[in-house]
Amino acid sequence: MKTYKDIFAHKGKTALIPFFVLGDPDMDTSYDIIKTAIDSGADILELGIPFSDPIADGPTIQKADIRALNQGMNCHKAFELIQRIKAYKDIPIGLLMYYNLIWHYGVDAFYQDAAKVGVNSVLIADLSIDDADEILPITKQVGMDTVFMVTPITSLQRKQQVADKTTGFIYTVSLLGVTGTRDQVSGSVAGLVQEIKAITDLPVCVGFGVSSSEHARAIALAGADGVIIGSKLVGLIETHLDNKPDMLKAIGQFIQEVREALDQ
């Protein structure tokens, strides 16, 4: 199974990491969307399991959650979908989700089942390093990597603590706020990436607000090892809900554009 290490071993290449909500807008279309993303140049997938109360997400991903939930998406179905994706291509997959779903499933059982279908890491939006003791033993036991977040207001000391608990990559939140598209990349990204690079050799990936190939390029030039693009892509699903071929085409085109910008 491909690991994050395999991907980030290619020095000088910035990883392209699209985010989608599993089951958005329905199981089969979701599979086709993710397949398109893989074919268009994604290196890693960041996938969400929808939650009723996503407090770290803006309107675009909230709506995607609702679409997926209305189709009956849950953790079990998410694992089935991941299994299909992994069967199509061995690509590293990180889950990005909220703690209640894991707690309710049973923490140990969740990690065991996720590992079985080939999930590489689980980033829990509302579980910080302070409570990581609740998930670290089982993460290690099932052989998964850890991913934690750093934000523009995370102190230097805490960045070091985050790095100490991370084995996969550091998810750098580029701005203060929730997920969503933005007109420009936050000016503080370059400094933030450099600060983290100065204290750790872990890969640093940047997400939140990345909305164009220019943004992605700017983040790559700032020294990031990966770029995570969520709301922009999820927004393309929303605008093409009534025409699936157009939806897949728009998503494929956008990811190819970003791929080219990153590989320049």
Add this chain to the structure above:
Amino acid sequence: MKHRGRYGDFGGFYVPEVLIPVLEALEAAFDRYKDDAQFTAELALLSRDYAGRPTPLYRSPALSDIVGCHVYLKREDLMHGGAHKLNNGLGQGLLAKYMGKKKLIAETGAGQHGLATATIGAMMGMEVKIFMGTTDIERQMPNVQKMKLMGAEVIPVEGASGTLKDAINDALRYWTAHVDDTFYLFGTAAGPHPYPAIVKHFQEVISLEARQQCLDQCGKLPTLVTACVGGGSNAIGTFAHFIQDEGVRLVGVEAAGYGLDTGKHAATLQRGSVGVLHGARSYVLQDKDGQIIESHSISAGLDYPGIGPEHSHLKETGRADYVGATDDEVLDTFLLLTRKEGIFPAFESAHAVAWILTQAGQFKPDDVVIINLSGRGDKDVDSFIQYRPDSVL
């Protein structure tokens, strides 16, 4: 390192990373000022001269007759603004001022906490944004208008049900983007640490007063103390100083809505299971997949599928009992208290009174029962008349 703010295994700090430094700064400020001489003196003065504390403990002859013992009402409804919410509003508002924050945001269900925050904003000259569900805006219009008159901006929140849960979600989202200059004045004893501790600290004045008033007026402690429970702020304030009095039974009354077994209620402690919502581990109403379920209550202030973590702990340890009152019982009680005592109880507070009425004949004649009448029901008069048009014919 685990943060403080645990009640047994409940509570905690389950929030996005961006909020961690902000909550740590809030915790530090709270620790620094809560016993600070200047802070406590200023709060005491405002509580007395601005808000009207202490509130009276009133023996209700009508309720005493029906129930068969001495039934007292702790009159939080007489506080400025018409509910206990201002206790916390003043405390956190002052904390915001001491922290140098100029902007307040708050969520509100019934509008009472929004009103308290708007009140503080007007009095202290701070900019106020209130997040309120669209369903709640509709059913609590008098409070919405009052908030606007006091200069607050009311931000409608659609969400899944347009109620308190959605308002909290959006207030948290707004806060993550404005943490540098904005103070989130959280209204109930839920949410991430340190909020449950802060809200309890500023609400426990209710039981501090009630306990002494009971000793002064009755010469003994009460047999039972009860309060309605939504998120749990008035209940935790009402219980706080009685928790160590082992002989005093504590009862929280949840919104049983159409009935505890109808699926249409907000009885989180009686029908929920343990989960993580809005930053804390506590009981929540959730489905088989762990998705949060929409609650139902006639009272916007109790219409919440979560509960403060200390209540979960009080339930687990058996120190407090949690029961329910239905929408219909609440309407009956609203009318009874209006007709027999000339008091309009808030729909929220009427839950506690309604449950006591079901206990008629269960007490010894010289027993003393204290009900926290957490708010007044002027805001609910229009709704009541819609539910019971015959009562004004």
